[in-house]
Amino acid sequence: MLKRFLPIQHKFFDLFQKTVDIFALTSTEFHTLLLDLKNCQTHVDAIATYESQADTLVHTTFGLLHKTFITPFDRHDIHQLISKLDDALDLINRCAQRFPLYNLKDATQEMVELARLSVECAKLLKEAIYRLHTLEKSTDILKACDDIDDVENKAHVILLTGEKNLFLKETDFKHFFKLKEIYSRTKDVINKCQDVSNIIKGIVLEYS
Secondary structure: OHHHOOHHHHHHHHHHHHHHHHHHHHHHHHHHHHHOHHHHHHHHHHHHHHHHHHHHHHHHHHHHHHHOOOOOOOHHHHHHHHHHHHHHHHHHHHHHHHHHHOOOOOOOHHHHHHHHHHHHHHHHHHHHHOOOOOOOOHHHHHHHHHHHHHHHHHHHHHHHHHHHHHHHHOOOHHHHHHHHHHHHHHHHHHHHHHHHHHHHHHHHHHHO
16 A cells, blocks of 8 residues: 555655646636636736646756655656646646737636536645545545546537637637637646646556
8 A cells, every 4th residue: 555655755745736736726716716807917927837837846856756766656757647637737837828918808608618517627736746645535536537637628629619709700810719728728728637637547556
């Protein structure tokens, strides 16, 4: 069982938890940004700060991985788990930066809903990652991962609806591509969450 491993390995789980905590804060901040675009730059700056904090945790995790002889589970899984979380954070940061860059003053209903679903995914990832250190509730971990799959399916439908509305209603060529990029990046955040959940599923199935 994972709890029998050397004490240094608990540092990995602490780092996973701190990183997913920051991801949850970042996704919530992005959702708030879309609802409060009049204070856009304040939210963009907060997201950039979160992303920088997460980068530090990711680098610390990679350093620990390099110097630890016995790891709690496969090194590749550790690297991929933290890398995919980092990718999701990067995507939110880049997406947020597009709003002041493109001078976007409004967010569509579909954008807001996609952002809300990313917040939901973050909460589910927290549930799963906070239980990884013992795997005592492996069924709960797998349930959270399955719920992320359900969220991704909902997000796919919303993305198609949003893009359809763009094709039907948006006449400004430049604005069309600005909005389409926001849709794509926000959906990619949810895709990265699903990638993380798939890694977690594999760990649970192998080690529980």
